[in-house]
Amino acid sequence: MTYCCAIKTRAGLVFLSDSRTNAGLDQISSFRKMIIYEKPGDRFMVLLSAGNLSISQSVREVLQVEKLVEPGQEEPLTIWNATSMFDACRVLGAAVRRVHERDAAALRASGVDFNVSMIFGGQIGNEGMRLFQIYSPGNFIEATDETPYFQIGESKYGKPVLDRVITPDTPLEEAAKCALVSMDSTLKSNLSVGLPLDMVVYEAGRLHSDRIVCIDEHNPYFQMVRRSWGEKLRQIFDSIEHPAWEGQHTQVPILVNTSRNQPIKKISTPEEKLI
Numbered sequence: 001m002t003y004c005c006a007i008k009t010r011a012g013l014v015f016l017s018d019s020r021t022n023a024g025l026d027q028i029s030s031f032r033k034m035i036i037y038e039k040p041g042d043r044f045m046v047l048l049s050a051g052n053l054s055i056s057q058s059v060r061e062v063l064q065v066e067k068l069v070e071p072g073q074e075e076p077l078t079i080w081n082a083t084s085m086f087d088a089c090r091v092l093g094a095a096v097r098r099v100h101e102r103d104a105a106a107l108r109a110s111g112v113d114f115n116v117s118m119i120f121g122g123q124i125g126n127e128g129m130r131l132f133q134i135y136s137p138g139n140f141i142e143a144t145d146e147t148p149y150f151q152i153g154e155s156k157y158g159k160p161v162l163d164r165v166i167t168p169d170t171p172l173e174e175a176a177k178c179a180l181v182s183m184d185s186t187l188k189s190n191l192s193v194g195l196p197l198d199m200v201v202y203e204a205g206r207l208h209s210d211r212i213v214c215i216d217e218h219n220p221y222f223q224m225v226r227r228s229w230g231e232k233l234r235q236i237f238d239s240i241e242h243p244a245w246e247g248q249h250t251q252v253p254i255l256v257n258t259s260r261n262q263p264i265k266k267i268s269t270p271e272e273k274l275i
Contacts, residue, residue, distance in 0.1 A: 002018055003154045013046070015198075015200040018187075030194075035047045040207060041207050041208070044208055045085070045120065046121055046202070047060065047092070048152065049118045058099045065078075077091055084127050088120070089132045094138065122202070129202075149162050149166050157188070158182030161181050162178060165178045179199070180225050196215055196217075200212050
C-alpha cells in the first residue's frame, strides 16, 4: 500500500510520498511513488501515484510520450507544451485511459481490478498553481480553497491533522511540517506504509524547485518531528480532565440530560424489548 499527500496554499505546494509496496506479508519492496517534471522558467509539475504498481508505472511511462490530438489543433497536446495545468491533466487522463484500453481486459480476466489513483500539481508559465486528483477512469477534480489538499492511498490516519491545520493561508514551511506529521501518524498506525519518504516543496512563481529531499529513518529533522509530536500529544492528553462519573465537582460534567435523547436502555429479562 502507500500514502501520498499534496497541499496547495497561496505560498506554494507541498508533495510527500512514502515508498513501500507490498503483495502480502513476505513480499515488501520499495518503489518511488513520485516523479518530477521540470523545465526551469517554463513549468514545474509533480506526479504522485497509488494503487496497482504495474498500472501506475505504465501510466507514468505513457505520459512521457502521450499526445492528445484534438480537432483544429496544429500540434498535439503533451505535458511539455500544454499552456495550463488543466490541459496537462487532460493529457494525464488520456494516458490513464490508454493503459486501461490496453490492459484492463487482461487484468479483469485474472481477477485484478484496474486500480490507480494519482495526484498531479504544479505551475505552468504565468498561470497560478493548480492541484488535481485523478481517478482510475482518467477523470479528475481540482483542489479549492475549501479543500486545499489531496491524499491517496492510506489516507485516514493522516487526515485529522491536515483538517485541523491546513488552510489556503498556511505558510509554506508550516504546510511542509504538517505533511510530515500527517505521514508520521500514518507510519505509526499502518505497517503497509514505510520509509524512505520523498518530499518536494515548491514556492509559488518559481517554476523550479531545489527543495527536494529523500527522508529515511536517520533524518534528524524527521526524527525530531516524530519524537516531538508523540510527546506533545501525550502531554496534551494528560492535561485533559478525566470524565467525572461519581458526582465529583467539575465544570464540565459528562452526566447531563440531553434535550432529545435518553441514555441507552438496559435489558434485564428475556421479556423486555428494545422497542
